[in-house]
Amino acid sequence: MARDSAIDIALVFPELLGTYGDGGNALVLQRRLARRGIAAHIIDVAITDAIPRQAAIYLLGGGEDSPQFAALDALRASGALHHAVDNGAVLLAVCAGFQLIGTSLPHPDGTSVPGLGLVDAVTTRAPARLVGEVAVRDDALGTGWLVGFENHRGVTALGPGELPLGPRQPERDCATDGVVHGWIVGTYLHGPVLARNPRFADQLLEWVAGPLVPLADPQAELLHDERYAELRTARTWPRWVRRPRRSVPPRP
Amino acid sequence: MRLARIAAGGARLVAQLRGGRASVLPGYVALKVAPDLLSTLLTGRALCLVSGTNGKTTTTALVAATLGHGVTTNKDGANLPAGWVSALLDGHSTRAAAPGPVILEVDESYLPAALDAAPKAVVALLNLSRDQLDRHSETRMLALRWRETLAAHPDARVVANVDDPLVVWAASTTTDVTWVAGGAAWHNDAGACPACGALLTRTPTSWSCPVCGLARPEPTIECRADQVRVTGVEYPYSLALPGRANRGNLAVAIGASRALGVPTEAALEAVARVHAVSGRYARYCVGTHEVILLLAKNPAGWVETLDVIDDVLPDGHGTVVVAVNARGPDGRDPSWLWDVPFEQLVGRAVIATGERATDLAVRLDHAGVAYRKDTREPLVAALCARDNPVVIAATYTNFLALSRELDRGT
Numbered sequence: 001m002a003r004d005s006a007i008d009i010a011l012v013f014p015e016l017l018g019t020y021g022d023g024g025n026a027l028v029l030q031r032r033l034a035r036r037g038i039a040a041h042i043i044d045v046a047i048t049d050a051i052p053r054q055a056a057i058y059l060l061g062g063g064e065d066s067p068q069f070a071a072l073d074a075l076r077a078s079g080a081l082h083h084a085v086d087n088g089a090v091l092l093a094v095c096a097g098f099q100l101i102g103t104s105l106p107h108p109d110g111t112s113v114p115g116l117g118l119v120d121a122v123t124t125r126a127p128a129r130l131v132g133e134v135a136v137r138d139d140a141l142g143t144g145w146l147v148g149f150e151n152h153r154g155v156t157a158l159g160p161g162e163l164p165l166g167p168r169q170p171e172r173d174c175a176t177d178g179v180v181h182g183w184i185v186g187t188y189l190h191g192p193v194l195a196r197n198p199r200f201a202d203q204l205l206e207w208v209a210g211p212l213v214p215l216a217d218p219q220a221e222l223l224h225d226e227r228y229a230e231l232r233t234a235r236t237w238p239r240w241v242r243r244p245r246r247s248v249p250p251r252p
Numbered sequence: 253m254r255l256a257r258i259a260a261g262g263a264r265l266v267a268q269l270r271g272g273r274a275s276v277l278p279g280y281v282a283l284k285v286a287p288d289l290l291s292t293l294l295t296g297r298a299l300c301l302v303s304g305t306n307g308k309t310t311t312t313a314l315v316a317a318t319l320g321h322g323v324t325t326n327k328d329g330a331n332l333p334a335g336w337v338s339a340l341l342d343g344h345s346t347r348a349a350a351p352g353p354v355i356l357e358v359d360e361s362y363l364p365a366a367l368d369a370a371p372k373a374v375v376a377l378l379n380l381s382r383d384q385l386d387r388h389s390e391t392r393m394l395a396l397r398w399r400e401t402l403a404a405h406p407d408a409r410v411v412a413n414v415d416d417p418l419v420v421w422a423a424s425t426t427t428d429v430t431w432v433a434g435g436a437a438w439h440n441d442a443g444a445c446p447a448c449g450a451l452l453t454r455t456p457t458s459w460s461c462p463v464c465g466l467a468r469p470e471p472t473i474e475c476r477a478d479q480v481r482v483t484g485v486e487y488p489y490s491l492a493l494p495g496r497a498n499r500g501n502l503a504v505a506i507g508a509s510r511a512l513g514v515p516t517e518a519a520l521e522a523v524a525r526v527h528a529v530s531g532r533y534a535r536y537c538v539g540t541h542e543v544i545l546l547l548a549k550n551p552a553g554w555v556e557t558l559d560v561i562d563d564v565l566p567d568g569h570g571t572v573v574v575a576v577n578a579r580g581p582d583g584r585d586p587s588w589l590w591d592v593p594f595e596q597l598v599g600r601a602v603i604a605t606g607e608r609a610t611d612l613a614v615r616l617d618h619a620g621v622a623y624r625k626d627t628r629e630p631l632v633a634a635l636c637a638r639d640n641p642v643v644i645a646a647t648y649t650n651f652l653a654l655s656r657e658l659d660r661g662t
Contacts, residue, residue: 015443015451019382019390021590027618047451064390066449132584149585151385191587195614219613219625226610 006039007208010055012081013047013063016071017097020151022061024192025092028201029057032217038209047071051080056208057090060097062152062190065108068096075100075116085118090183090207094193098178098186099123099154106154119181120159129153130172135231136189139166140180143199147227148189156188169231183207196223256286260341275330279337290333291369293340297324298353299370300508303363303398304378304419306553307434307501310493311378312357313529314505318519319512322352328530329652331357333365353512360394364401367408375402376411376508378434378501380418381441381552382591384583391418391441398422411507413500414471417459421446421466432507433471435500437559438552440591473510475503482506482516489520492527494563497556531655533560535641538661542641543634545658547651548574549582551591557645558596564643568599571637575606575630575646575654582647586611594619605633606650631657 011026026042033040045051047070058081063071075081085091091101099105102121107113115123129151136146140163158164158179165178165187178187185204187193194201198220206212260278267274282289302312309329316325324343326335336356343354358366360380367373377398380391395418402408403425412423413434418441423429436442442459445452450463460467472483479486480503491502502523509519528534536543544564548557561572578586586608594616602623604612609627616623626633630650634642646654 015440018440018591020385020585021587024587024590024615024618027590031618064392066392067444070444070449070451149587151585191585192590195590195618217617219610219617223610223614 006041007033007057008041008043008052008055009057009059010043010045010052011059012045012051012061012097013067013071013074014044014061016047016067017061017063019062019064020095020149020191022059022094022191025059025061025094025194025201028192028194028198028220029205032198032201032205032215033209035215036212047074051075051078053080053083055084055089057092057204058084060091060093060100062095062097064096068100069107069113071096072100072113072115081116082118085182085184088183090204091118091185092194092204093184093186095150095152095188095190098188099156101184101186102156103159118184119179119186120162121156121179121186122159123154123156125153126155126173130155130174130188132170132172133227133231133234134168134170134172134177134189135228136168136177136187137166138200140164140178141185141200141203143197143203145228146187146189146193146197146200147224147231148187148191148193148196150188150190152188152190156186195220196227198224253286253289253292256282256289257341259285260338264338264342273328274342275326275328275338276332276334277338278341279330279334279339282337282341283334290337290340293337294354294370297351298512299373300353300355300376300512301358301363301366301370301373302355302376302378302508303358303360304413305360305381305383305550306556307378307497307504308357309547310498310529310532311376311501311505311508312355314501314523314526315376315508315512316355317526318505318509318514318522319353319355320522323355324352325355326357329357331359332362336366361397363398367401367405371405372407372409374409374411374508374511376504377419377423378413378504379416379436379552380422381438381550382588383550383552384581385585385588392446395419395422395446399425402426409511411504411511413504414468415500417442417452417461417466417468418446420469424466430473430507430511431469431471432503433474433500434504435497436552437496437555440551471503473503473507475499475506480506480516480520482510485516487516487520490524492524493529493533495556495560497559531651531658534658536658536661538631538635538658540640541635541637543658544641544643545651545654546643546645547648548645549647549651551588554592554645558593561597561643561645565600565641569639570641570643571601571603571634571639572597573603573605573630573634573637573642573644574612575633575644575650576604576608576612577606577647577649578608578611579649582649589615594621597621601637601639603633603637605630606647630654
């Protein structure tokens with residue numbers, strides 16, 4: 001697809017939703033496009049700014065409780081994210097951001113607060129925090145095993161019509177991670193998840209830019225493979241996981 | 253008590269025979285024998301607790317320097333209860349007639365435990381920012397815990413950094429507080445008001461909350477480029493430690509030693525003689541290489557480290573070796589690398605090393621830094637640098653291993 005204008009990547013409220021290096025995702029998307037000769041522009045959206053309505057990609061990151069709810073109020077009041085998603089924009093919602101796009105999430109005062117309702121997902125408090133490296137087999141998009149780190153107290157249950165990203169290991173009492181709903185992707189793999197998963201990053205980009213030529217990015221690919229190998233050897237995984245149904249094809 | 257001491261003595265011997273510094277194990281064993289040993293050891297002694305995300309070890313060393321001989325302190329950054337007790341037992345063995353003052357570096361999460369054992373301590377609070385988020389709570393939760401602890405210990409005498417909104421909020425429940433301009437170059441963890449969640453208004457020198465009114469208090473101690481201002485009086489000073497952050501640490505240290513009864517002039521004279529702190533900032537000569545070791549373990553620390561690098565390697569000279577691990581004490585998640593403005597290293601000779609060199613390499617790729625990746629031991633990688641001097645900025649476990657190797661070699 002030929003494009004005559006730059007692709008806008010909106011990094012939403014980095015000062016509130018950026019606890020775990022979440023801004024890295026915007027840099028990864030921009031660089032992977034730039035190396036293919038496609039211009040991309042990162043818009044840092046401050047809480048005091050108007051949220052753009054026409055960006056191609058929106059990124060929601062992780063955050064602590066009170067910033068998370070400040071972000072929720074501002075997103076609800078603006079309506080721009082709903083507008084953009086309805087018009088086909090891509091949304092990657094990570095950690096606290098994933099909780100925000102659901103139908104409800106727990107407030108620190110013990111009540112349950114309505115979320116943005118972009119996906120049918122209910123977040124509740126887990127008995128203990130889920131912390132550590134984790135891998136998710138991306139069955140929904142077919143980009144192979146995703147690797148990352150999670151650190152969250154909420155657990156998110158999807159409604160009957162929603163599709164998870166795929167099964168996760170170690171489970172930590174959650175069988176699956178994430179959601180894929182149209183061009184919306186949510187996950188608990190926090191922070192710079194796209195830096196560790198270049199194929200996943202390209203999948204999101206292809207939704208915006210059309211088919212992309214393969215890209216040699218040796219350190220990013222090595223990082224993915226190193227973390228995956230580490231997870232595979234460090235944990236005792238169930239037998240079914242050791243023989244994945246879909247093996248990760250080697251990168252060109 | 254006696255039994256605990258004997259057990260600790262045995263543990264020290266074991267630790268030293270294994271080649272360690274015995275800065276944790278004796279205390280660990282002693283606390284197993286006598287769990288309330290800490291308050292016993294602290295009874296009747298003047299005490300200062302130093303806590304915060306960055307600058308703890310340096311500030312502890314500065315305060316200790318102002319108190320001269322006979323001071324007991326946990327030098328090696330062993331800042332958990334076992335480390336405190338090890339230092340206290342070690343200090344006791346000198347059997348001084350009148351026990352001297354105690355300066356303890358305290359892990360942010362363990363400030364409540366330290367204050368429970370010594371409710372009348374001087375408490376120096378530096379800053380709070382994201383660090384080891386897999387282990388610590390999120391930053392505001394830590395500030396809340398500090399706030400509750402200080403409210404529950406009204407006899408504590410607090411020295412607090414006005415430039416960190418989280419610290420100000422934590423200290424604002426106490427009555428006996430000295431406000432100090434301790435500096436903060438990193439604002440990403442204090443964008444929102446810790447009290448009410450509104451976005452803070454910032455100017456280059458101050459901050460305030462437009463909603464609830466929490467604001468930067470007027471400091472009584474401030475360290476400028478050439479003078480320290482203490483309650484309106486200006487004093488000349490010199491500081492061998494490089495970088496802007498250490499000027500802030502100096503201001504906090506002066507506040508703490510004043511609270512312990514040290515006159516300002518004497519304190520300033522003593523800190524001028526501090527050239528290195530537990531391996532930090534020291535210049536080691538290894539073969540033909542001059543090596544300077546820095547601890548850089550989180551984004552806020554890195555912002556200051558980049559400033560120190562510009563100080564010690566002016567005009568883009570030398571080599572910067574970045575060594576990243578992600579073991580327990582480093583924080584097991586190196587996502588924080590993406591919050592570090594590594595773009596400032598563009599144009600320098602950079603070597604990426606450590607167990608998580610690949611995480612670092614990907615980050616440097618995106619920062620536009622031309623680097624060489626070397627996955628051998630960090631010191632081996634550093635000694636292959638072409639351009640002298642070599643600054644090694646390392647996460648905690650790398651830093652510890654390197655400082656031991658460099659100490660042994662010189």
